[in-house]
Amino acid sequence: MIQLNSIIQLKGLSKSFGSQEVLKSVSLNIQKGDIYGLLGPSGSGKTTLIKLMIGLETPSTGSVTFKGNKLKANELYPSIGYMAQSDALYDELTAKENLSFMASLYGLKTAERKEQIEKVMTTVDLLDHLYKPVHQFSGGMKRRLSLAIALLHEPEVLFLDEPTVGIDPVLRKEIWDSFHRLKEEGRTLVITTHVMDEAERCDRLGLLSHGEIISSDTPDAIKETYGVTSIEDVFLKNGGVSIAD
Ligand code: ADP
Ligand code: MG
Numbered sequence: 001m002i003q004l005n006s007i008i009q010l011k012g013l014s015k016s017f018g019s020q021e022v023l024k025s026v027s028l029n030i031q032k033g034d035i036y037g038l039l040g041p042s043g044s045g046k047t048t049l050i051k052l053m054i055g056l057e058t059p060s061t062g063s064v065t066f067k068g069n070k071l072k073a074n075e076l077y078p079s080i081g082y083m084a085q086s087d088a089l090y091d092e093l094t095a096k097e098n099l100s101f102m103a104s105l106y107g108l109k110t111a112e113r114k115e116q117i118e119k120v121m122t123t124v125d126l127l128d129h130l131y132k133p134v135h136q137f138s139g140g141m142k143r144r145l146s147l148a149i150a151l152l153h154e155p156e157v158l159f160l161d162e163p164t165v166g167i168d169p170v171l172r173k174e175i176w177d178s179f180h181r182l183k184e185e186g187r188t189l190v191i192t193t194h195v196m197d198e199a200e201r202c203d204r205l206g207l208l209s210h211g212e213i214i215s216s217d218t219p220d221a222i223k224e225t226y227g228v229t230s231i232e233d234v235f236l237k238n239g240g241v242s243i244a245d
Contacts, residue, residue, distance in 0.1 A: 015059055022211050030188065033188055038050070040207060044208040082161075083161060126144055
């Protein structure tokens, strides 16, 4: 049954690459307005799961439902922002040129474009670097620019694959503050991470271990269910896989 405020529903989703079954019958409900964290060690299937949610990969079995309807990737794109795990940026172009190009793909009008570029670059604290070519950016700056691009068209749902990798703790906190502001605006965020303190800042977590969701609930409820004091311990109890790699 579809829950009223469910925005994404996964049912019995499996994915194999050749003989390797990467995801095993994943069923999940992501609620509108949540910051939903997918937490799992490297290789557990987080990126594959996000790609299935937005139609970049097709499931081997199972289904993805977006707002009550079967997922149709081309209809989905105006309502979502996606930040891939590896930055898809044009190195020779400036930040502004990268943003303008993506804004034109999203169909933003010229006046709106300028306003949105300033807004998103302020969010990620890069406004001073608008005219710098991307090859002069640090890894963390590139992550932030990718995030800015994902925010350009004010999407309803954001899919962010390891958005804070390579970003120092101070700025990471600021970026998480901006995630909470986006949530307050009514947006839904799906974020993969393998950082524990980030996991604790999510409304709900899906714990992924060897391609299976071993728990999906609020961080507190998960800890209570497993009788542990940290989320890390849940992974240790489930086959001894440490999250920190
Ligand atoms: P995570 O994001 O949690 O690190 P991934 O979803 O990237 O995990 O990968 C899960 C597993 O699936 C890994 O063993 C990876 O090698 C494999 N995998 C991912 N994409 C492909 C692909 N296109 N072809 C073959 N194997 C893949
Ligand atoms: Mg990944």
